[in-house]
Amino acid sequence: MSAKRVVALAGGVGGAKLVYGLAQVLPAGQLTIIGNVADDFTLYGLHISPDLDTVMYTLAGIANPETGWGIAGDSWQMLEMLVRYGEEGWFRLGDRDVATHVLRTHWLAQGVPLTEVTARLTRALGVPHRLLPVTDDPLATMVDTVEYGILPFQEYFVRRRWQPVARRVWFEGAETARMTAEVAQALAEADLVVICPSNPVLSIAPILAVGGVRQALQGRAGRCVAVSPFIGGQAVKGPAAKLMPELGLDISVNGLWNFYAGLVDGLVIDVADTPQSVGEHKAILMTYTLMKTDDDKVRLAKEILDWMETL
C-alpha cells in the first residue's frame, strides 16, 4: 500500500467493518474516519453517539463481535436496575458502554467539543487512527412514519426496530451545522476518500448534509469511491433495502450511482449485483463485499485501495 492519506466516511456496524479493514492495512496517521453523529441522542441525560462508538470500539478491538455494536463481554446490570425502577429499557445500555456515555456527557457539559471528547476516548483506548465527528453542532435524524408520525431516529431504529414505514427522513440542524475544521482539513488533504458500506440515507446522507462537506468532497482532486451496502439487492443488516424504496429511492447499482452523483468516481459492488444501464465512463469494482471475518475486511480494504490507484 502506498503512503496515501485516506478518509473514510462511516456510519455504524456496516461501515465499521470496512473501517476495521482499512485500519489494518494503513499505517497510523494515514487513516481518518469521519463519523455520523445524526443518530446521537440523549437518554437519561447521557449523550450517546452510537455510530462513533461502534467505530471506536471496533478500532479498539473491543467491539462485540455478535452484535457489531457495544462492547464484547459487556453486562446489563445497570439496565436491569433501570427496569426495576420502572424504566422501559428499550435502548441496550451495557455497563462498560455506559462509561463512555458518562464521560462524554461530563466533558461535553464542561464545554469540551465532541471532536476533542472523541479524541480523548479513542486515544485512551489505544486507537492509532483519527475518528472525527463530522460536526460538533447538533444534528438529529428524524423519520416521519406512516404508523407513528414523526419519530426521533432511535425511536424508529431501536425502539420500533425500523418496522414502521417511512415517508420522509431529514436531519434536524443540518441548516446550521458546520463541518469542523478538522474534517475540512482531513478532506482537503485526503488522497482517497472511501464512502463505507453504511446506510446511504441514515448514515452517509447526514454526513453529506453537514455544511461544507459536499462542497469539500466536490472540490477535491483525489479519488472518491462508494462501497455499496447491498448484496443481491438486500442489505446485509439494517433497514437500507426496506427504507430506501419506501422513500422512492432506487437501490440498484444505477440508483446508488444517482444517490452519490457528483461525489464519487467509482462504485464498489458485490458480484451478486449486476449493474444495469450504467454508463461506460463509470468505474465499477465488482468483488465479494460480504465481510464476515476480519480477513474479509482486510482483503476488501486492500482491493478497494489498490483499485482506487488505477482510477
Add this chain to the structure above:
Amino acid sequence: MSAKRVVALAGGVGGAKLVYGLAQVLPAGQLTIIGNVADDFTLYGLHISPDLDTVMYTLAGIANPETGWGIAGDSWQMLEMLVRYGEEGWFRLGDRDVATHVLRTHWLAQGVPLTEVTARLTRALGVPHRLLPVTDDPLATMVDTVEYGILPFQEYFVRRRWQPVARRVWFEGAETARMTAEVAQALAEADLVVICPSNPVLSIAPILAVGGVRQALQGRAGRCVAVSPFIGGQAVKGPAAKLMPELGLDISVNGLWNFYAGLVDGLVIDVADTPQSVGEHKAILMTYTLMKTDDDKVRLAKEILDWMETL
C-alpha cells in the same frame, strides 16, 4: 408496639442498621426517615446521594451486607471501563448503583426536587416507609485538614479514607438551606424522634444545621432520644472516634449529652460505656448496641421504642 409516629434521623451505614430494625417493627406509614444530604456530591456529572442510597437500599432489602453501602451482588464493569479511560476510579460506582445516580441526575435536571426523586426511587423499590432528604437545597460537608487543606467530604472520606487530621468541619449552604415542608410536617407530627447511631459530626450535625430543623426538634412535645454510635469509646465503623477528638469534641457519654444538649430527652448507650458525671435527671438506656445481625437491629429498635414510652 403502639401506633406512634416515629421519625428517625439517619446518616449512612450505622444509621441504616437501626433504621432497618425500626422498619421491621413499625407498620407502613408510621416511620419516616430524615436523611443526610451533605455528603451528596457530583461525579462525572452524576448526582450521588450516598446516605440516602444506603438507607434506601437497606430498606429495600438489596443493600450489600458486607460493605453496608452499595447493592448486593453488584459488579464493577463501568468503573473498570472508566479506569481504562484514564479516570482514577476512587469512588466505587457499582453497575446497578449507577442506575440510581443516572435516574436521580436525570430527574433533578428536569426540575424534580430531590424529595420527589427519592420518593419515586424508594416507591419503585417497594420501600413501605418514607425517606425524606432533610432539604432540597444544596448542602455540602467540607473538611479542613492538616495535610491537604480544605477537602470536599468525599475527597476526605472515600478518596483519603478519613486519614487526614481534621481541623474544622462545616456545611456549605447551611445558611440558606431550609428543611422541606415534608420534613417540617414529619417532625411536627412525630410522637417519637430517634437520632440513629450515625456519626454525630458528619451525619447528624448536617441534618441539624439545616434551617428549621433544630427549632422544630426543640418545639416538639414528644420524646427524642439519641443512640450513641460508640462502643467502648470506639466507633463501630468510620471516623467518628478519630474525627471528633481532632475537633476537640468529647466522645464520652457526657460528651454526647453535650453534643445533643437541648434536643434529646434520653441517650441509648452501649453496656461497654460507663456514663460519668451525668446528671441524675438525664435518662439513659444501657444496652447492647452492636448490630451484627438483622435480629440485633430489630431487638435494639424494639428496646428503644419500648423505653421511650417510659420516659
